[in-house]
Amino acid sequence: MSRRALPSPIMPFPDGLSVIVDGLIMPLSKLAVALAPLLFVLLWSTGFVGARYGLPYIEPMTFLAVRMGCVVVVLGAIVLFAGARRLSGPEVGHSLAVGLMVHGLYIGGVFVAISQGVPAGISALIPGLQPILTSTIANRFMGEAVNRLQWFGLALGLIGVALVLHDRQMVAEGSVLGWTGSVVSLLGITFGTLYQKSYCGGIDWRSGNLVQYAGATVLFVTLAFGFETRVIHWSPQLIFAIAWLVLVLSVATVGLMYWLIRRSAATGFASLFYLVPAVTALMAYLLFGEKLDALSMVGMAVCAIGVVLVNRGATVKPSAGNAAASVVPES
Numbered sequence: 001m002s003r004r005a006l007p008s009p010i011m012p013f014p015d016g017l018s019v020i021v022d023g024l025i026m027p028l029s030k031l032a033v034a035l036a037p038l039l040f041v042l043l044w045s046t047g048f049v050g051a052r053y054g055l056p057y058i059e060p061m062t063f064l065a066v067r068m069g070c071v072v073v074v075l076g077a078i079v080l081f082a083g084a085r086r087l088s089g090p091e092v093g094h095s096l097a098v099g100l101m102v103h104g105l106y107i108g109g110v111f112v113a114i115s116q117g118v119p120a121g122i123s124a125l126i127p128g129l130q131p132i133l134t135s136t137i138a139n140r141f142m143g144e145a146v147n148r149l150q151w152f153g154l155a156l157g158l159i160g161v162a163l164v165l166h167d168r169q170m171v172a173e174g175s176v177l178g179w180t181g182s183v184v185s186l187l188g189i190t191f192g193t194l195y196q197k198s199y200c201g202g203i204d205w206r207s208g209n210l211v212q213y214a215g216a217t218v219l220f221v222t223l224a225f226g227f228e229t230r231v232i233h234w235s236p237q238l239i240f241a242i243a244w245l246v247l248v249l250s251v252a253t254v255g256l257m258y259w260l261i262r263r264s265a266a267t268g269f270a271s272l273f274y275l276v277p278a279v280t281a282l283m284a285y286l287l288f289g290e291k292l293d294a295l296s297m298v299g300m301a302v303c304a305i306g307v308v309l310v311n312r313g314a315t316v317k318p319s320a321g322n323a324a325a326s327v328v329p330e331s
Contacts, residue, residue: 037272040260043253045124045279047245049287051111052120054241059228060111065220066232067242068103071213071250075206078251084206092211094199098192099212102254104219105188109181116178121165124280126182128161130273131310133190153309156302157274163299164278189273197261205255213250274303274310 054063078084087095106127113123131154135146146154174182200208224230232238260272278300 036256036260040253040256041272041275041279043248043256044273045276045283047107047249047253048110048114048120048124048276048280049283050241050245050249051114051123052288054238054245055111055115057233057235057238059224059230060115061108061220061224061228062230062232063242064108064111065217065224067245067250068213068217068220070242070246072210072217074246074251075210075213079206079210082206084204087203087207087211091200091203091208094195095203095208095211096215098196098200098208099215100219101188101192101195103212103216106185106192107188107216108220108223109183109185109188112181113174113178113185116175116181118174118178118182121277121281121284122174123182123185124277125161125165127186127189128273128277129158129186130190130193131157133186134193137190137194150310153306155306156309157306160299160302160304160306161274161277163302164281164296166295166299193261201262205259209254272307274307278303 051063058066110123110127113126114120135150135154138146281296282300
């Protein structure tokens with residue numbers, strides 16, 4: 001007796017139901033893409049609050065050495081589980097360079113600034129000037145045209161950032177080292193973003209980030225042993241800060257950042273940082289009771305308008321010789 005073939009356990013949708021399913025999934029996918037920049041801004045802003053939350057219990061380089069070491073363990077497990085491809089020699093070098101700028105200079109500069117008395121909101125404001133540098137560099141060296149609408153949006157963003165933090169009277173509390181750290185953080189995130197877009201577009205973000213964090217761990221451990229006592233006052237606040245910065249910031253949000261970089265022009269992505277000081281100031285108000293007056297709220301609105309104008313005017317012009325201007329989908 002012949003055996004009848006068993007029906008496939010995966011049955012195709014009827015035509016009508018297929019249309020309904022597709023009609024639901026596609027808008028949801030588009031919605032997720034549209035909300036990704038907003039989610040990035042919210043999560044990125046918590047990094048400044050997390051630093052302030054944990055630094056009373058630990059020195060900055062020691063804090064970052066512990067944080068980066070934990071990230072290497074978590075991301076290493078992800079790389080092994082996902083079977084991410086191994087990097088070539090040049091890719092390892094490029095990843096280490098990006099790690100030095102984004103994790104070493106930018107994040108290290110922010111932590112030094114906050115530990116040296118620079119307020120969390122101000123430490124967000126200085127790197128918030130990144131779009132000015134990025135636009136100039138992208139226009140001059142990367143072949144990305146910056147039109148009048150974008151320049152107007154960039155100007156509005158800068159004005160908005162100034163308005164959000166106009167009433168801060170704590171600038172004098174920051175030391176020279178602290179303000180130097182803020183400037184270093186601005187240079188690190190600017191050149192790190194541009195370098196990553198130019199040379200790391202085809203690198204698997206999981207393997208690339210693992211190399212970046214491993215290099216950053218070595219850097220911060222060296223600095224901690226060279227310049228700090230490495231005394232840690234363990235507390236629930238510090239443990240929470242480390243866990244948040246490791247899992248949410250260093251893994252999830254940085255992955256989202258690189259995904260956004262690959263999907264947008266450098267100028268358009270950089271404009272998102274205009275919103276970070278405003279959101280950080282709002283979080284500081286909610287968590288630490290820092291007052292936001294009417295002018296600061298106006299500044300938030302001005303920042304948002306500037307972001308809309310810059311992103312509306314941003315264009316990507318792919319070319320064989322300009323990897324920075326091409327959009328590479330996340331692997």
